Amino acid sequence: MSKLLPWREVPSAGWLEEKGNAEEYETGDWRTIKPIWLKEHCIQCLRCFVYCPDSAITAENGRVTGVDYKHCKGCGICAHECPSKPKALEMVAESADEL
Amino acid sequence: MQERIALTGNEAMALALKQINPDVVAAYPITPATEIVQLFSSYAANGMVKTEFVAVESEHSALSAVLGASAAGARALTATSSQGLAYMFEVLYIAASYRLPLVMPVVNRALSGPINIHGDHSDSMGVRDAGWIQIYAEDTQEAYDNLIQAVRIAEDPAVQLPVMVCIDGFIISHALENLEIMADEKVQEFVGPFTPRRPSLLDLDHPVTVGPLALFDYYMEIKRGQAEAMRKAKPVIKEVGQEYGRWSGRKYSFLEPYQLAEAEIAVVVLSSTAGTTRVVVDELRQQGIRAGLLKPRVYRPFPQQEIKAALGHLKAIAVLDRADSFDGFGGPLYKDIRAALYEVPDRPRIINYIFGLGGRDVGLDDIRSVYDDLAQVAAGEAPEFSIRYLGVREEAL
Amino acid sequence: MAAQLLEIRWHGRGGQGAKTAAQLLAEAAAAAGKFIQGFPEYGPERMGAPVQAFTRISDRPIWLHCQITEPGIVVVLDPTLLRRGDITRGLRQEGLILINSDQQPSVIKRALDQNYRVCTVDASRIAKETIGRAIPNTPLLGALIRVAEIIPLERLLAETERKLARRFADRPEIVSGNLVAVRRAYEEVEDG
Numbered sequence: 001m002s003k004l005l006p007w008r009e010v011p012s013a014g015w016l017e018e019k020g021n022a023e024e025y026e027t028g029d030w031r032t033i034k035p036i037w038l039k040e041h042c043i044q045c046l047r048c049f050v051y052c053p054d055s056a057i058t059a060e061n062g063r064v065t066g067v068d069y070k071h072c073k074g075c076g077i078c079a080h081e082c083p084s085k086p087k088a089l090e091m092v093a094e095s096a097d098e099l
Numbered sequence: 100m101q102e103r104i105a106l107t108g109n110e111a112m113a114l115a116l117k118q119i120n121p122d123v124v125a126a127y128p129i130t131p132a133t134e135i136v137q138l139f140s141s142y143a144a145n146g147m148v149k150t151e152f153v154a155v156e157s158e159h160s161a162l163s164a165v166l167g168a169s170a171a172g173a174r175a176l177t178a179t180s181s182q183g184l185a186y187m188f189e190v191l192y193i194a195a196s197y198r199l200p201l202v203m204p205v206v207n208r209a210l211s212g213p214i215n216i217h218g219d220h221s222d223s224m225g226v227r228d229a230g231w232i233q234i235y236a237e238d239t240q241e242a243y244d245n246l247i248q249a250v251r252i253a254e255d256p257a258v259q260l261p262v263m264v265c266i267d268g269f270i271i272s273h274a275l276e277n278l279e280i281m282a283d284e285k286v287q288e289f290v291g292p293f294t295p296r297r298p299s300l301l302d303l304d305h306p307v308t309v310g311p312l313a314l315f316d317y318y319m320e321i322k323r324g325q326a327e328a329m330r331k332a333k334p335v336i337k338e339v340g341q342e343y344g345r346w347s348g349r350k351y352s353f354l355e356p357y358q359l360a361e362a363e364i365a366v367v368v369l370s371s372t373a374g375t376t377r378v379v380v381d382e383l384r385q386q387g388i389r390a391g392l393l394k395p396r397v398y399r400p401f402p403q404q405e406i407k408a409a410l411g412h413l414k415a416i417a418v419l420d421r422a423d424s425f426d427g428f429g430g431p432l433y434k435d436i437r438a439a440l441y442e443v444p445d446r447p448r449i450i451n452y453i454f455g456l457g458g459r460d461v462g463l464d465d466i467r468s469v470y471d472d473l474a475q476v477a478a479g480e481a482p483e484f485s486i487r488y489l490g491v492r493e494e495a496l
Numbered sequence: 497m498a499a500q501l502l503e504i505r506w507h508g509r510g511g512q513g514a515k516t517a518a519q520l521l522a523e524a525a526a527a528a529g530k531f532i533q534g535f536p537e538y539g540p541e542r543m544g545a546p547v548q549a550f551t552r553i554s555d556r557p558i559w560l561h562c563q564i565t566e567p568g569i570v571v572v573l574d575p576t577l578l579r580r581g582d583i584t585r586g587l588r589q590e591g592l593i594l595i596n597s598d599q600q601p602s603v604i605k606r607a608l609d610q611n612y613r614v615c616t617v618d619a620s621r622i623a624k625e626t627i628g629r630a631i632p633n634t635p636l637l638g639a640l641i642r643v644a645e646i647i648p649l650e651r652l653l654a655e656t657e658r659k660l661a662r663r664f665a666d667r668p669e670i671v672s673g674n675l676v677a678v679r680r681a682y683e684e685v686e687d688g
Contacts (some may be wrong), residue, residue, distance in 0.1 A: 004316055004317075005317075005320070006320070007319075007320035007321075007323040007324055008324075010317060010320045010321055010324060012198055012259065012296075012297070012324060013196060013197045013198035013259075013309075013321060013324070013325070014310070014311055014313050014317060014321045015197075015198075015297055015307055015308065015309055016307065016308035016311055017297065017298055017305065017307050019305075019306040021308075
């Protein structure tokens with residue numbers, strides 16, 4: 001969480017003139033379970049990329065590259081939607097020592 | 100340079116709107132404000148203005164539409180009355196909080212019920228703390244002048260707040276009176292081109308988030324900024340009023356005193372009734388009674404220091420409210436004026452009348468009776484009381 | 497006119513043009529350099545219902561924003577309104593009543609049983625003959641400015657033409673008919 005600004009420094013009326021600043025709001029610590037991406041099972045259909053409500057599936061050049069754990073909330077939609085058999089996304093418990 | 104003509108209050112407002120020539124007007128008809136936008140819509144249809152006129156399905160939508168237009172970088176206006184203003188309630192607060200420089204004529208009309216179409220201040224008084232600047236006009240001349248000044252006040256970089264320009268329903272909105280008007284070009288020059296102070300919602304190169312969620316972390320800081328804008332509006336209102344005086348010969352400020360400096364007793368009243376009161380002051384002065392009048396023009400921001408300075412020396416004051424608070428204590432103007440005088444040592448006695456609800460006529464005899472009461476209160480012959488209802492029928496004793 | 501405030505109350509029926517007459521007179525007086533007010537009384541009235549309208553004229557700015565309760569002049573657009581008994585309410589002692597009627601002023605005066613100055617003009621007949629419809633408001637204006645000496649006839653004619661020309665741009669015969677009506681009533685008004 002960034003430092004809270006005093007009122008005179010807050011943009012007038014709260015209008016935010018900076019684009020794409022949602023990225024600054026990290027939601028990774030909301031997670032109690034997390035998806036593990038298994039590259040060897042992935043068929044690169046990109047469904048997980050499309051369905052992820054937090055844009056937390058990372059991709060480069062049209063290919064999935066992994067999970068952005070700073071923003072992934074652990075909702076499990078990616079694993080649910082993954083059509084690959086066996087699944088390329090698997091939900092596992094978040095272990096306390098990882099945080 | 101100026102032309103003297105005769106117009107009703109609504110026609111004067113519609114003319115000022117035409118001369119301002121805004122980018123967007125969205126409105127929904129409601130008596131007695133209908134005529135303003137009806138006339139304006141014909142100007143738009145006849146190509147006399149460049150305005151995009153949006154006919155919407157409700158006042159909630161009217162204000163929402165001009166709010167969106169303003170956020171998108173347009174000079175946008177609407178107009179309403181009574182139930183229409185009440186229906187705008189939630190959007191009023193949003194417009195002020197977003198710091199959008201909207202301007203809205205409000206033709207004051209009683210709120211239902213009982214259903215009534217005539218003039219009183221219960222509509223605009225009900226939203227006096229919505230964060231809008233409120234300016235009240237006495238006659239058609241002030242309706243015209245205030246509307247033009249409101250654009251400059253709202254759009255000042257230090258202010259960026261919406262402004263309501265209030266006139267008394269029917270009494271002014273439908274009454275033909277003389278007024279002086281400026282040429283179209285002069286009005287255009289006075290209001291100047293619209294300069295958005297922030298990137299517009301539609302500027303794809305500078306995307307902007309309007310109205311983000313702000314909870315424990317930022318809500319209060321944003322409201323603090325909004326409060327500051329209202330404070331900063333004060334010097335701007337004064338400057339714009341003086342500059343308008345240089346343009347038109349009619350100077351404006353927060354208050355308009357009449358025979359007040361040497362007065363012992365005075366009435367404080369907004370809008371059209373101030374005129375009737377002035378006639379009574381003249382009568383009383385001829386009888387050697389030191390009577391005066393204070394007409395506040397700007398109610399929000401509340402000119403506390405100016406009111407203190409204008410009224411502090413009096414023996415007794417009667418505040419006339421054209422709206423009731425139904426709180427057993429007094430009308431809104433009364434309580435504000437009373438609070439403003441709290442710091443005055445040896446402060447004046449102060450009494451309150453609720454008057455003119457639902458357009459109930461206030462004649463010379465009514466005002467004379469107020470000054471009679473005041474003279475007794477000032478002399479200590481009658482007690483200071485909080486509320487009296489002027490002109491209401493009582494049983495014969 | 498004296499420098500003092502002149503207050504006029506108009507009694508008509510919805511549709512007869514009382515509001516238009518009250519405002520047209522105010523506009524004509526304004527064009528002559530006077531300070532004016534013209535306002536109707538609004539209620540739930542519709543066609544045929546008794547309505548009132550008001551005009552104030554002065555040489556000084558008018559501050560009053562209350563109803564007119566003690567008029568100096570009452571103008572009655574419809575003689576059947578005399579039955580209502582509120583025509584003379586508040587009318588000043590030296591007051592003037594102008595009535596649209598085919599009767600002589602003395603007849604009306606007897607009916608009112610009061611010592612006001614009464615003037616009559618058959619405005620409905622004049623309107624019918626000149627405009628084609630019994631809308632008595634413009635002829636009554638012509639009669640009024642004569643008996644009360646409010647503004648010169650030419651000023652009223654000019655203002656009437658200006659105002660009606662806007663509303664009846666496509667029917668010039670209505671404009672010219674009204675102008676004839678104003679002039680005829682100015683000539684034909686009977687002063688009791």
